[in-house]
Amino acid sequence: MSQDKFIERHVGPGEGDLAQMLSVIGTKSVDELIAQVVPAAIRLKKPLALPREGMSEHEFAARIRQIGRKNKLYRSLIGMGYYGTATPAAIVRNVFENPAWYTSYTPYQAEISQGRLEALLNFQTAVVSMTGMEVSNCSLLDEATAAAEAMLMMFALRSRDAVREGRNVLFVDENIFPQTLDLLLTRSEPFGIEIVTDDFSSYAFSGREFGAIVQYPAANGEVRDYDDFAAAAHSRGVLVTAAADILALALLVPPGEWGADIVVGSTQRFGIPMGFGGPHAAYLATKDAYKRHMPGRIIGVSVDRLGNKALRMALQMREQHIKRERATSNICTAQALLASMAGFFAVYHGAEGIRRIALNAHSHAVAVASALEKLGYELTTKNFFDTIEVVADAEKIRVLALERQINFYYADESRVRIAFDELSSTDEANAVIGIFARAAGKKAPVLKKIDERDDDLPASLRRRTPYLTESVFRKYRSETDLMRYIKKLEHRDISLADSMISLGSCTMKLNPAVTMMPLSLSEFADIHPFVPAEQAEGYMEMIDELSSDLAVITGFSAVSLQPNSGATGEYSGLMVIRAYYQSRGQGYRNVALIPASAHGTNPASAAMAGMKTVTVACDERGNIDIDDLRAKAEQHASELCCIMVTYPSTHGVFESRIREIVDIVHDNGGQVYMDGANMNAQVGLTNPGYIGADVCHLNLHKTFAIPHGGGGPGVGPICVAAHLAEFLPGHSVVRTGGANGITSVAAAPFGSASILPITYGYIKMLGESGLRRATEMAIVNANYMASALRGEYEVVYTGETGRVGHEMILDLRHFRKEFGVECADIARRLMDYGFHAPTLSFPVHETLMVEPTESEPKAELDRFMQALVQIKRECEEIRDGQADAEDNVVKMAPHTAGEACADAWSHPYGREKAVFPLRWVRENKFFPYVTKIDGGYGDRNLCCTCGSLSEE
Incomplete structure (x- = not known):
């Protein structure tokens, strides 16, 4: 095979090495080894229906650029949680495009993760400073997810009296981003939480509420004074969450000062491209008293053996891997790489730079608002930060705006929203004014200069307290200084750029450079997730092709790319199963059978989906105890919802009786959910659909080469059999999902879309033969190590032939x-x-x-x-x-x-x-x-x- 084949670059061992490795293993060929590892009954009889040979790196690079050119780079002033921003080249080059930053793992091994831990501590410090709260986590998946986590956190913080009284109402102000409300609906339903939407200014608490969520500024751009509302809520024992625009907090009173108990939001405006919806680092900040109820990870300061200050992930007993169904959340993947970038953005700009960016957005909004009022237009809001809502003929404005290649948000047929940002300029402001002037048949006033000021905001709403006062936010203004600071932190971390990271179940494989390159292209980076479909033709072509390929690889009928982490994929799959049973009048089915060996996220996800978990024992060989499974499936047959099974098992073994496991669950009325954490041992050899499962999630940040990024981003799409396809998650703004789809599971309709070119390229360059070969070589490498270490380190579990799958447990x-x-x-x-x-x-x-x-x-x-x-x-x-x-x-x-x-x-x-x-x-x-x-x-x-x- 010639060296320009991607498979030869991707796989580590050469042909000469392979012969030596097989000799140590004790087999004559790879085929002989695979026959000993993968049960014959589940081996695919035909190759995957994909092109046999893959593209070369050069061919893929040309192909992805061609796809990118089909996206139209209009200027999006849509807002709604996604805004134009200028990512400093120093951060793009030294962090985003640097494998030392994007290939590192979650910082569980703190001693060799001090660099990214400090970067994440900077992120937390910035969030605490901007929000006026006391403690922050080091990122969540997106703003809508963060709001949902806050909802469940407030629910868990109910007093004993509130629990006894059955308080289950969450008040949500009606002026909230629709995608956030959509996800709140998804996450609330399994807990029996009732969501009431109304106008905060006139809402009367009934005594049944446990929490309230308000948008700050509101979705229509209005900046509201929530002091009295927060006081009224607290007087009734109700906690308050603010979904806050972190850039706006440079000018506005921080929520911590007007009474918020929790503050959530996105840091996308801190230098992270819109990327058709993600990934972006969200945040959750709260009071110190509530820290043990916080979801996600917290970076804390400790000391080492020598008394030196050192960083680590704090309060790790909250991790869902340990607490399982009693965990605060099922979140596993965060957005560490994006949080690090946002933190460096704050470091590079400092308080004065962040304020200047905020003033740019605000001043352009003020100037355009004044000009539109002079043209006779009415604004629906008086006080605003960067977004104005104008009463106008939406269709007429839309046509004229598209002629100028500008996108606005159209709330309805008579209201147009315009969101200004870091990139707004005087020329752009005049272009916007010109569109409305044409619609009104009037001559447009021309702005010559826009003064940066915030004194138009009422004094009661203007921020007075300093922020980003720590020295790290004052030292690194020159690119030279920032570059060296980033490099200093880089030297304190181990990544795949240094050495092998052999983490079992985490699949720390090569993240091909050629698949990372498209992420920096404007055609993928600078697309708003809510643009008209004709502006995202390239994205949709790639999404459709990737979905089709993943369906073939998994043996299923339909795919949703919306889940933006593996744990979210688990949750989404379970919610789809739940919706299926509800549609059949069997919503009472709520028991999830979970093997004792399962990932901690499995029981946590089941609990989040409102299911009752029942543990199934494993036998002495680490396999699911079939007799125990049968007994418990029969015991709970009337309420059995599903089994969550990882295959190969978490013990690194292909269980030979997997089809029997599937049949037992199906015979007792349940569905089979297959955790895709170990798909790296399946691709091309077998698949969940062929085995008989009903749904699986995939970790694209494992098997399919998206990098871990120091703990995120991740992508966890779900693939489902035909009978579940109609329940795939939809979205409140962009049409997607099944005909009877559940409400959304992520803020963006296609999740972390901007990193999908990585998996798309990985599959296209490997082709059918390469995908299969990659799986085979993963199994070869594992068995080589197990065989070579024999006598020094024994393996805890092996299959019936004494072999392991793609991983092993050393005793x-x-x-x-x-x-x-x-x-x-x-x-x-x-x-x-x-x-x-x-x-x-x-x-x-x-x-x-x-x-x-x-x-x-x-x-x-x-x-x-x-x-x-x-x-x-x-x-x-x-x-x-x-x-x-x-x-x-x-x-x-x-x-x-x-x-x-x-x-x-x-x-x-x-x-x-x-x-x-x-x-x-x-x-x-x-x-x-x-x-x-x-x-x-x-x-x-x-x-x-x-x-x-x-x-x-």
Whole structure:
């Protein structure tokens, strides 16, 4: 196969390596190995109905540019949560397009994630400062999702009296973004929450409310004074959430000062392109008293072994992987890459720059509003930030605006909304005025200059308190300074640009550079999600093709790309199943069977969908206990909704009785939901539809090459069988989904659309044969490691033939007793060798789950295994008394450059043993920036805002 084939660039091992690996495994061919791993009964009999050979990188690059040119780059002044913004080139080049930032994993291994943790801490600090609240998380999926999370948070915070009284009403002001209301409807229904929409200014609390949500500024642009409303709500025991435009808070009184209990919103305006709807980092900020009810992740400040300040994800016991159906949320993927970019935007501009941007948007709105009133037009609002609503003939304005290649938002046939932003100019303002002048048959006044001012806003609404006062927001004004700051943080992280990241179930494979390049093109970046369909022909062509390809790959009939994370995909799939049963008059079916080995998001998602979870046991080989499954399916047959099953299992094994599992559930009236976390072992060999499942979600940020971005973005589309297609999620603004679709599960109609070219390109360049080969090589790499490590590290679970799937669980459960060392110590010692640890203690406590993926070359697999073996030797030295039981290289790991280079060295082992344990480590040494972090200290002394640690 010639070297210009993408598959040869994507797969790590070469042909010579493959022969050696198969020899270690003990098979003569890849086909022989696959026959031992994947049960014959579920192997596809025919190749996938896709082009056999894929495009070259050059052909794909030309193809995606051709598609992009079909999108029309009109100027969108639509607003509604999405606005024009100027992403600084220094952030695009040094973060967005930099694999050191976009290929890193969620910062669970904090000691080697200090760079992006600091970037996320900057994001949190900016959010807290702008909103006037006390604590913030480090991003949610989008504004509508954040509002839904706030709703459930307020519901959970009800007093005992409120619970006893059955308070279940959420008041939502009618002047809210429609996509937010739509998602609130989706997320409220399973909890029995009743949503009441009305005008906040005249609403009388009934005593049944637990919470209220208002938009700030309102959807029509109006800036309202919510002081009295918040006071009235609090007097009735009602919590208040503000969905706030973070840029507007540079000029307006922050919600924390007028009584909001929770503030949510999007940071898209902080330098993140609209991207046809995403991804964008949302935020949720609240009072310190409510921090343990917050969804998502919080970055906090702690200390390391040497007493140095260090960052980590705080309050980790809230994670859904641990609390399962009792979790605060099912959120798993955040928007870490976008949050980091938004944080750098705030760092680069500082308070004065953010205020200047806000004033630009506001001043243009004021100037145009004044001109339109002089033309005889009526405005529906008096006080506004950047959006004006004009009473006019919407159709006449629409036709004239399209002639000028400008988009407005048309609230109805007589109201036109215009949203100004960072990019607005005097020429644009005159163009807008000219459109309305033509419609009125009058001569347009010409603006020569627009003064930046905010004194037209009532004094009671104008912000008086300072913001972004921390030193990190004052130091980096020149591009040189910002570039070096970003690079400094980059050096504190491990990513795929450094070494293999073998996290089981997370599929940290190559993110091909050629598929990342389209994301920077204006034709994909600068499209508003609510543009007329004819302006997004390129996007729709790609979306239709990608949906078709994913349907073929999964063996299903229909696809929704709307879910913007894997956990959202799980939730969406369950809600589609729920809608199916409701349509058949069987809405009482609410039991979800979940194997004990399932991802923590599975029971959390089921709980979010209003289902009762019933755990199904696993046998001693890690497979679903068929007898227990049958008994529980029969016991709950009258109310059985579904089973949530991961395949291959979370234990890394293709269960041979999967069809029997499917049949048992179907025979008892339930549906089969297949978690797509392990699709990297299925593609081209089998698929959920062929196995007999009814719905699955896919992690495009795993199997299909979208990067993890330090903890997000993610995309979790759902694929469904024909009988479920009509229930796929719709949208309140853009028509999509099934004929009887559930309400939306994301703010944008096609979710995180701007990163879909990555998966589109991955599939197009691999083709049918390449997709299958990638899967085969993922299985080869895993079995090579399992075989090569035999005798040093045993695998907890294997299939009936002794093989693993695409991942394995290495057994370290005896290490504590034999060596006095815990699994977490091994994980930290791997950092000294330059590696990110595998998945730690999941799904089996005191184990390491390893997934090498198909992209890693044999040499890297060998280095990783050498490190594991050498660490075991270090553990044996402890056992044999050759190393101190406490002060040894394993339990003191990781070792920083500062410690190794210090004049004093107190350890009984040498510096070289600590930091250069194998010869090849010297060649590309990664030094962790901090050593072992004291997690308990960070939780006891929670601090989630501060300046840059390096500045203190």
